[in-house]
Amino acid sequence: MAGPTSDEFVKQVRAAVDIVDVVGEYVQLRKSGRAFLGLCPFHSEKSPSFNVNAERQFFHCFGCGAGGDVFSFLMKLEQLTFPEALHKLAERAGIAVPEPQHEEVSPEKRARQAMQEAHQLVSKLYHYVLTETPYGVEAMKYLTKRGMSQQTLTEYQIGFAPDSWDFVTQFLKKRNFSQDLMVEAGLLAKSDAGKVFDRFRGRVMFPIHDSQGNVIGFGGRLLDNTKPKSQPKYLNSPESLLFNKSATLFNLHRARPHIRKRKQVLLFEGYVDVVSAWQAGFMQGVATLGTALTEQQARILRRNVDSVVLCYDGDAAGQEATSKAIHVLQQAGLVVRVAPLPQGTDPDDYIRQHGAEAFSQQVLLQAMPVTAFRLKHLRSQYVINDETDKTRLIAKAVEIINELDSPVERDLYQRQLAEEYSLTLGDLKWESKRAYKQQKSERQRDKVSPAWNNSINNGKVTLAKTLPPAYHTAERMLLYYMMRNADIAQRVQQECNAHFQVDIHDALAAYLYAYYAEGNPEDPGKFIHYVQDESLKQLASGLAMMECKEDVSDLEIGDYIKQVNNYPKRAELERLREEQRSLHLQAAAADSEDARKQLEIQAAITGMKILELENALKEG
Numbered sequence: 001m002a003g004p005t006s007d008e009f010v011k012q013v014r015a016a017v018d019i020v021d022v023v024g025e026y027v028q029l030r031k032s033g034r035a036f037l038g039l040c041p042f043h044s045e046k047s048p049s050f051n052v053n054a055e056r057q058f059f060h061c062f063g064c065g066a067g068g069d070v071f072s073f074l075m076k077l078e079q080l081t082f083p084e085a086l087h088k089l090a091e092r093a094g095i096a097v098p099e100p101q102h103e104e105v106s107p108e109k110r111a112r113q114a115m116q117e118a119h120q121l122v123s124k125l126y127h128y129v130l131t132e133t134p135y136g137v138e139a140m141k142y143l144t145k146r147g148m149s150q151q152t153l154t155e156y157q158i159g160f161a162p163d164s165w166d167f168v169t170q171f172l173k174k175r176n177f178s179q180d181l182m183v184e185a186g187l188l189a190k191s192d193a194g195k196v197f198d199r200f201r202g203r204v205m206f207p208i209h210d211s212q213g214n215v216i217g218f219g220g221r222l223l224d225n226t227k228p229k230s231q232p233k234y235l236n237s238p239e240s241l242l243f244n245k246s247a248t249l250f251n252l253h254r255a256r257p258h259i260r261k262r263k264q265v266l267l268f269e270g271y272v273d274v275v276s277a278w279q280a281g282f283m284q285g286v287a288t289l290g291t292a293l294t295e296q297q298a299r300i301l302r303r304n305v306d307s308v309v310l311c312y313d314g315d316a317a318g319q320e321a322t323s324k325a326i327h328v329l330q331q332a333g334l335v336v337r338v339a340p341l342p343q344g345t346d347p348d349d350y351i352r353q354h355g356a357e358a359f360s361q362q363v364l365l366q367a368m369p370v371t372a373f374r375l376k377h378l379r380s381q382y383v384i385n386d387e388t389d390k391t392r393l394i395a396k397a398v399e400i401i402n403e404l405d406s407p408v409e410r411d412l413y414q415r416q417l418a419e420e421y422s423l424t425l426g427d428l429k430w431e432s433k434r435a436y437k438q439q440k441s442e443r444q445r446d447k448v449s450p451a452w453n454n455s456i457n458n459g460k461v462t463l464a465k466t467l468p469p470a471y472h473t474a475e476r477m478l479l480y481y482m483m484r485n486a487d488i489a490q491r492v493q494q495e496c497n498a499h500f501q502v503d504i505h506d507a508l509a510a511y512l513y514a515y516y517a518e519g520n521p522e523d524p525g526k527f528i529h530y531v532q533d534e535s536l537k538q539l540a541s542g543l544a545m546m547e548c549k550e551d552v553s554d555l556e557i558g559d560y561i562k563q564v565n566n567y568p569k570r571a572e573l574e575r576l577r578e579e580q581r582s583l584h585l586q587a588a589a590a591d592s593e594d595a596r597k598q599l600e601i602q603a604a605i606t607g608m609k610i611l612e613l614e615n616a617l618k619e620g
Contacts, residue, residue, distance in 0.1 A: 010086060013090045013095060014070065016090075016095060018054070018057075019057045019069065022092075023059060026211065026303060027050065027303045028260070028304055029052060035051045035053050035545070038303070042066045042076060042077070045063050046332075049061055053544070055525075057070060057525040058525045060538070062542070065538050067538040067539075069529045071085045078210075078211075081106075111181060111241060112241050114178070114181055118172060118182060119207075121175070122218075126159025126205040126207075126218075127153075129160050129162060143204065146348075146352065148275065148276075152275060152278070152279045156206065158205065158206055159204075161200040161202065163201050164198060168187060168200070169182075169196055169197060186199060187199060199235075200235065203220030204220065208243070208271075209252075209253050209254075210242075210248065210253070213253040218236070219235070219236050219271050220236075236290050245291060246291075246296050248289060248297075249286040249287065249297055249300060251286050255285060258283040259286075264307045264309060265285070265307070265308050266284055266285040266286070266309050267285075267288075267293075267309070267310050267311060267312075268312070269287060270346075273346060274287045276348040277311075281356055282356075282359070282360075292325070293328050294328070295332070298334065301334060302333055305334075307337070308335070309336075309337050309338075309364060310325055310337070310339065311339045311363070311364075313347075314343050314344060319380070322338055323374070326374075337369060337370070338367060339363045339367040340366055341363060347359070350363065371400060371409070374400050375400060375413070378393065378397060379393070394423075394428075394431075395431075395435065397417055398417075401417070402432060402436045470563050471563050471564055471566075474559075474560040474561075475564055476505070478560050479540075479543050481557065483522075483527055486522055488552075489512050489516055491561075492509070492557075492561060493513050495565075501567050504535065511527075511531050515527055515530050524544040525544075528544065579606050580610065584599075584600075586599050587603065
């Protein structure tokens with residue numbers, strides 16, 4: 001009978017899933033020739049270098065080198081073991097997982113599973129308390145007053161944590177969950193005296209999900225009329241094996257298809273704003289989790305979409321957070337616009353007070369470009385009492401405008417600025433050119449290279465590109481064709497007198513010999529799955545993605561083999577030449593005639609060896 005990780009079951013799952021579909025749930029892909037192209041989810045980049053091969057069912061990033069099959073992708077992205085990735089893909093494909101046969105489970109995996117199960121149960125418990133028990137009556141009144149429908153409460157599984165010290169503690173204890181593990185998971189807390197108690201008490205509870213919809217944490221909000229001075233208004237789960245706040249976006253799993261469809265994401269500060277926007281029909285909203293936007297979160301957004309509308313609170317703190325978020329989002333390569341909200345208003349307030357239509361027309365459709373927002377934010381920071389204050393503000397505004405790449409955009413903003421402060425356009429453009437030269441000069445000084453290059457050369461440094469040695473290229477070409485042709489692999493195995501000179505190439509060749517010896521087919525995708533070592537898997541996927549002609553002649557393969565076989569001789573030849581040069585130098589500096597003669601004789605003997613090797617290479 002096939003086990004939960006047997007070869008038969010692995011083949012069944014691999015045949016049932018398409019790597020393009022799986023990767024496409026995490027990365028925005030577009031067709032490019034025979035492959036699909038997108039931004040790599042494993043490192044930060046602005047230009048896509050992440051390739052997915054639909055025909056062979058593998059991926060490779062030419063930026064960071066990550067590569068492999070659909071299982072490798074899921075394992076690397078979600079930090080899963082192979083069995084976990086296999087079973088997740090099986091579930092996705094609707095394939096029943098065979099019963100385990102004495103499967104060894106690591107302590108960490110067992111802990112993750114227990115945490116996951118506990119979060120799912122507690123999420124259902126909180127929702128039940130809110131909707132079906134007297135404990136949730138006040139919270140239900142509060143949520144109804146805030147305009148949340150029963151459908152929304154059910155969709156988001158919003159719940160309520162009773163104001164009790166041991167409600168969840170006893171619930172989990174009766175189900176035999178380790179209390180220490182539940183403290184580590186963030187569902188419970190422990191006092192300095194060692195007493196375990198409920199972490200969340202008297203709060204409306206919002207489950208936080210991972211990208212696949214699994215509950216990994218909670219955000220708890222105190223009811224407005226029950227806020228103790230010692231308690232924060234919002235409380236999130238702490239970091240755990242499941243929950244990484246910096247790499248999680250609230251509602252992403254639910255919003256992703258709408259984000260892809262609309263080619264735009266709405267980024268909010270809090271989960272209440274997201275829920276309110278969803279209920280009003282704006283389903284492409286996500287939120288950070290009570291902290292500033294991180295680079296990881298920005299990269300997650302960039303993998304899914306090109307454009308972001310920032311919809312933060314209209315107060316001073318919200319505008320300051322917007323300014324910081326803009327920088328992070330632009331660094332990730334996103335096009336950013338900023339939705340204007342009245343002073344002191346958050347998106348939830350605005351939607352409840354003015355409705356969905358006004359939010360669409362007066363907020364989202366009025367979203368301004370980053371430069372317009374920065375100029376508006378700049379004005380709010382200055383109090384103009386005299387001409388000096390005015391001059392400083394204009395100088396700062398000119399710096400912001402000068403950062404624009406488009407001369408048309410610069411001209412537009414310059415005209416607006418001139419009109420606003422009663423300046424002639426000619427004077428403003430002159431000031432703009434002067435400021436631009438100064439900004440450029442300062443940027444060049446910032447680019448001065450370290451001590452080994454003391455000259456200022458406009459920040460331009462030309463690095464000489466060194467080509468890899470011939471044997472290195474030959475080994476890569478051989479491996480490329482060996483993955484596609486068993487006969488070529490057999491010929492290389494028989495005719496290569498020496499091992500491949502690059503250790504990692506030699507190791508991959510050994511895998512290929514074993515792969516074909518076991519009767520496996522000529523299929524780079526299946527071979528990549530066959531390889532167990534992660535670094536070799538990445539090398540194989542990179543080689544498989546190379547653009548080479550499919551038909552290669554026997555002569556060309558022979559030339560590549562000759563390059564590999566000749567390398568040890570060439571290396572020895574170089575060593576002998578260096579030895580001969582050294583002997584000649586020693587002879588020239590010898591103290592006596594006898595010593596000079598002896599050294600010249602040794603140099604002549606070495607020269608004979610050099611001649612023999614050169615002739616051997618010519619005969620090749």
